Amino acid sequence: MADTTTPPEKKTVIVYKRPLAPDLMAQLEQRFTVLDFTCVTDLTEDADFLEALPRAHGLIGASVKLDRELLARAERLEAISSISVGVDNYDIAYLNERDIVLCHTPDVLTETTADTAFLLILSAARRGVELANMVRKGEWTESVKEPQFGVDVHHKTLGIVGMGRIGQAIGRRAKFGFGMTVNYHNRSRHEIVEQELDATWLEFETLLERSDIVCVTVPLSDATRKMFDQKAFETMGAECIFVNISRGGVVDEPALIEALQNGTIRAAGLDVFETEPLPADSPLTRLDNAVTLPHIGSATHETRFAMAELAVQNLIQSLQGDRPQAPYNWDALDRG
Numbered sequence: 001m002a003d004t005t006t007p008p009e010k011k012t013v014i015v016y017k018r019p020l021a022p023d024l025m026a027q028l029e030q031r032f033t034v035l036d037f038t039c040v041t042d043l044t045e046d047a048d049f050l051e052a053l054p055r056a057h058g059l060i061g062a063s064v065k066l067d068r069e070l071l072a073r074a075e076r077l078e079a080i081s082s083i084s085v086g087v088d089n090y091d092i093a094y095l096n097e098r099d100i101v102l103c104h105t106p107d108v109l110t111e112t113t114a115d116t117a118f119l120l121i122l123s124a125a126r127r128g129v130e131l132a133n134m135v136r137k138g139e140w141t142e143s144v145k146e147p148q149f150g151v152d153v154h155h156k157t158l159g160i161v162g163m164g165r166i167g168q169a170i171g172r173r174a175k176f177g178f179g180m181t182v183n184y185h186n187r188s189r190h191e192i193v194e195q196e197l198d199a200t201w202l203e204f205e206t207l208l209e210r211s212d213i214v215c216v217t218v219p220l221s222d223a224t225r226k227m228f229d230q231k232a233f234e235t236m237g238a239e240c241i242f243v244n245i246s247r248g249g250v251v252d253e254p255a256l257i258e259a260l261q262n263g264t265i266r267a268a269g270l271d272v273f274e275t276e277p278l279p280a281d282s283p284l285t286r287l288d289n290a291v292t293l294p295h296i297g298s299a300t301h302e303t304r305f306a307m308a309e310l311a312v313q314n315l316i317q318s319l320q321g322d323r324p325q326a327p328y329n330w331d332a333l334d335r336g
């Protein structure tokens, strides 16, 4: 007798913002109906995307704020696989309420992001961008004199705010590569890290007072929003270099601009901003003592591939009903 049962309908997945390598895309296409929105710039205003959302069981991508109002349209949604470790773009309380699993990409980007932190530390301290631009503009007419000298990084004191995966990788580079003293501020103490890096936990203000360089690697949350304000920059002082590889929202950006303009701090190295892309008219694009990168902490071929690979695995596992490799909110879900 012929089998008259209809095969189960394939689940629908939306890929947004981050194009996937062909073999990763193929892994999704074997299992799901895939809708590709990676070419859409203003996703949340896109009529086709808004029309597709109610059909989506899974979303995979990054760099778009998916708020409650938007996700409410996605009534069949089971999983979001973020191609990022930071999850500040998602309303986690709402996802938990709806039992939607949120996955992210920790660990695979840690070392690359720590390298980027050092790119910023060195560029800001040694005035790398400013002096390279001088050469490019044909303004290198005589040997560099004292007003253009930088400051040393090796053997200085680094204060890390957020001693998690990336903070620790930065700490290892600082301690073992540059002979630096490492202090940290974190909401919990990490005694193993203290031993490995000979690092000291300090209160936030004390850390700022004692640092030659402050590097921020906390996630953006209600507790960390604008934690670097005018008072924080005054506490750091005129010799201090501020490096932010975390999120722009942890900084009061007008206060930072003022601190750089007034010499309240020496310089800043910034990968992340309150508004991204950084508006071209932001003073941060023009200040010689601000090194600005376009949010490229993890942006190497190898690491972006590893992140996408993990994100695809996360999504497949989630939509198959399995525990994904890197869930963010698993314990808060009703999936026991």
Ligand SMILES: NC(=O)C1=CN([C@@H]2O[C@H](COP(=O)(O)OP(=O)(O)OC[C@H]3O[C@@H](n4cnc5c(N)ncnc54)[C@H](OP(=O)(O)O)[C@@H]3O)[C@@H](O)[C@H]2O)C=CC1
Pocket: 085, 086, 087, 106, 107, 109, 113, 161, 162, 163, 164, 165, 166, 167, 185, 186, 187, 188, 217, 218, 219, 220, 221, 223, 224, 245, 246, 247, 271, 272, 295, 296, 297, 298
């Ligand atoms: N610029 C870029 O391209 C990238 C940026 N990032 C950013 O870096 C962040 C950190 O990533 P990762 O290291 O993997 O994350 P982790 O969760 O491993 O580390 C975060 C650390 O911050 C600490 N922390 C959290 N809240 C506070 C607080 N209120 N005060 C003090 N410490 C706090 C945590 O403390 P506890 O140990 O107690 O949990 C933890 O140690 C991401 O959330 C993302 O925003 C990440 C990758 C690339």
Ligand SMILES: O=CC(=O)O
Pocket: 083, 084, 085, 086, 087, 109, 297, 298
């Ligand atoms: O900003 C990048 C991330 O992975 O988080």
